[in-house]
Amino acid sequence: MHSIAMFMSKLVLLLSLLISFVSSEDTSFTFDGFKSANLSLDGIAEITSTGLLKLTNNTNFQMGQAFYPNPISFRNSSNGAVSSFSTTFVFAIVSEDAALSGYGLAFVIAPTRGLPAGILSKFLGLFNTTSFVNPKNQLVGVELDTTKNPEIDDINDNHVGIDINGLQSERSATAGYYADDNGGFRTLSLKSGQQMQVWLEYDGVQKQINVTLAPLDVGKPKIPLLSLSRDLSPIIGNNMYVGFSSATGETLANHYVLAWSFKMNGQAPELLLSQVQLPPILVGIERSKFLTIGLPVIIVSLASVAISGVIYVIRRKRKFEELLEDWELDYGPQRFKYKDLFVATKGFREKEQLGKGGFGKVYRGVLPTSKIEIAVKRISHESRQGMKEFVAEIASMGRLRHRNLVPLLGYCRRKKELLLVYDFMPSGSLDKYLFYQPTLTLCWSQRFRVIKGVASGLFYLHEEWEQVVVHRDVKASNVLLDGELNARLGDFGLARFYDRGTDPQTTHVVGTIGYIAPELTRSGKATTSTDVFAFGAFLLEVACGRRPIEPRWRTEDAILVDWVFSQLNRGEILGARDPNLGADYVAEEVELVLKLGLLCSHSEPAARPSMRQVVQFLEGGIPLPELPSVGLYASGLTFAMSYPVAPMDNAFTPLSSIADSLLLEGR
Ligand SMILES: *[C@@H]1O[C@H](CO)[C@@H](O)[C@H](O)[C@H]1NC(C)=O
Ligand SMILES: *[C@@H]1O[C@H](CO)[C@@H](O)[C@H](O)[C@H]1NC(C)=O
Ligand SMILES: *[C@@H]1O[C@H](CO)[C@@H](O)[C@H](O)[C@H]1NC(C)=O
Ligand SMILES: *[C@@H]1O[C@H](CO)[C@@H](O)[C@H](O)[C@H]1NC(C)=O
Ligand SMILES: *[C@@H]1O[C@H](CO)[C@@H](O)[C@H](O)[C@H]1NC(C)=O
Secondary structure, X not given: OHHHHHHHHHHHXXXXXXXXXXXXXXXXXXXXXXXXXXXXXXXXXXXXXXXXXXXXOOOOOOEEEEEOOOOEEOEOOOOOOEOOEEEEEEEEEEOOOHHHOOOEEEEEEEOOOOOHHHHHHHHHHHOOOOOOOOHHHOOEEEEEEOOOOHHHOOOOOOEEEEEEOOOOOOEEEEOEEEOOOOOOEEEOOOOEOOOEEEEEEEEOOOOEEEEEEEEOOOOOOOOXXXXXXXXXXXXXXXXXXXXXXXXXXXXXXXXXXXXXXXXXXXXXXOOOHHHHOOOHHHHHHHHHHHHHHOOOOOOOOOOHHHHHHHHHHHHHHHHOOOOOOHHHHHHHHHEOOHHHHHHHOOOOOHHHEEEEEOOEEEEEEEOXXXXXXXXXXXXXXXXXXXXXXXXXXXXXXXXXXXXXXXXEEEEEEEOOEEEEEEEOOOXXXXXXXXXXXXXXXXXXXHHHHHHHHHHHHHHHHHHHOOOEEOOOOOOHHHEEEOOOOOEEEOOOOHHHHHHXXXXXXXXXXXXXXXXXXHHHHHHOOOOHHHHHHHHHHHHHHHHHOOOOEOOOOOHHHHEHHHHHHHXXXXXXXXXHOOHHHOOOOOHHHHHHHHHHHHHHOOOOHHHOOOHHHHHHHHHOOOOOOOOXXXXXXXHHHHHHHHOOOOOEOOEOOOOOOOOOOOEEOOO
8 A cells, every 4th residue: 555655645746746837937945944844855855844954863774864845947048158156044953972973964956856776876876986976967966064074185073065966076175164253263163963054055157056054053154165167058957956875874863944035046945943943842852862872974975875785784894804815815724704703703802812822812603504613813913925825725624624623624815914713722721720730730641741742733734744843832822622621722823923014134933932942043944843942932932830931030040951950960850840740640751751842842853852862861762861960951042032022912033034934845
């Protein structure tokens, strides 16, 4: 029924339009309030019982328009040029929360009455071009804009603009007026709820448009706010409609027009201002509604519906935008949709954050369809240099499968951002069990199992997979524990990330202070042997419950490896064990781990065991060789420490070669 009624009324309008005599004489009308006005209303626009034209109300993404019902001939019949005309109106934008105010409203001269079918759809269609301006629009408007939209070069969130064929104002100025007494500029706030009057005048001979704004009690200032020299003849068609347009978007504001007059070839009739006051009660009600609902109303300029809709779409699109290049198609199954990751992590909410490391933040999430629990690491990067190789490496690492490695499920790439998706490890990282004792602590047998697990994972990376993978950042905080407290090494190859996006002249050593082998700082070349060095520091960490460097300790004891070595020389190496272990430990195993830690920490790479040997020592297959009694350890770390350290979280980054690859092919 409703739609038939709508259709009929449209038909009637159409017929009346066809029949209606387009006035060639000078159109003139005055509405001192709209109680008996015969306006053509569209959208949610309404005329209130008190005779106010209310273009929008507190409903999001709605539009309201009101047009004078008959078309107006703007042209002089003898020369076809657009004649002089003038219009004036009083408006009020009632918005309680200035910070959330909406778009504003606009007076428009348009070829059709129903902008949605005509101009609006055109505007929408326009967004595939670089401009919002299209000569086909045949549109002239005055916008009272209360938002700053950088996409159309808005100057601020409180301006008046003259729009020709689009929303990119030809002229705009901060809302205000030049006082007649001294010519000083007085700023006005459009969304203050104050009633203001606008005058639009076009001089068909001078080909000039003036727009003037003033508070209701001031009268028309002599100097216009905006003046634009422009012949409107090519823009305005033969029969045009005049009216107002506004819309609500994500935020809201009430927009009222209280009075309006128009005249072709002459001064728009004076408005009887006494009749157009917003009744104080109405203002009060509207304001209190705002306060309670907390929604400021928006009104929009010419095509605000279109704009808000399109901006929403653009924002949404931008929000989920990814980078995907042809070469990535090979990694199809490992490529995640950003949107899925966004949904999984509830928009990367603070609450879902698992941790923060040198490479970025890690978030917990649940994949929307499969319900798999994941951990997403967000890494920001500046440059795309080397990204292709890096993603290739990541993808190939995605095929690494070992019970002591955190499975890398895939990745996603955005502008300046790389996201790595891992299996979620419910028990978190090992360091929190070592350094935040005694709340959380691991007994010796659990620690020994963790150590053997990490050794096994690292051995797989070094020797058992099809390529040699150098981890580059072995340390307790990179060891994660799964539900059964099995150790899983995470972040393999990520340390290399810092190599990317740097210029080839400045190269980086990557890793964490205290775990960086001395030769790495000299050659910059990460090898399996530098991994073994870091593993040595890790062993001492787990057995002693101490970080490799404790700056707060006495200087001679601050470096863990030196301290353990001094304990060894005193013949009481077990004294280095974590006191939190209590009496519950296997002395031989603790001694083995401490000595192996020292051996791996040897400053001479050749003196360090391979991971294969490490695994054998730990399994008891072969006995540990006698340790040299000379302190070769301190030299290593002291050397590393004496290098200039660029603090980057806790990563150490002096030199390295961009050419050395994470995956050393063909060993
Ligand atoms: C209002 O418009 C309708 C249809 O266009 C017309 O029938 C009616 O007479 C008009 N009323 C006034 C007061 O102009
Ligand atoms: C806004 O106007 C529409 C149409 O008149 C109406 O359905 C809706 O309930 C109004 N909303 C509010 C919040 O007044
Ligand atoms: C129309 O144009 C003619 C010739 O330029 C001019 O003499 C006349 O005054 C104009 N009429 C109006 C109503 O502007
Ligand atoms: C905008 O897109 C529409 C539909 O894709 C197309 O027909 C039109 O030519 C495009 N306009 C411009 C200016 O590219
Ligand atoms: C616009 O304002 C200027 C400066 O006040 C004035 O000289 C000119 O006549 C005005 N033009 C119109 C069309 O009102």
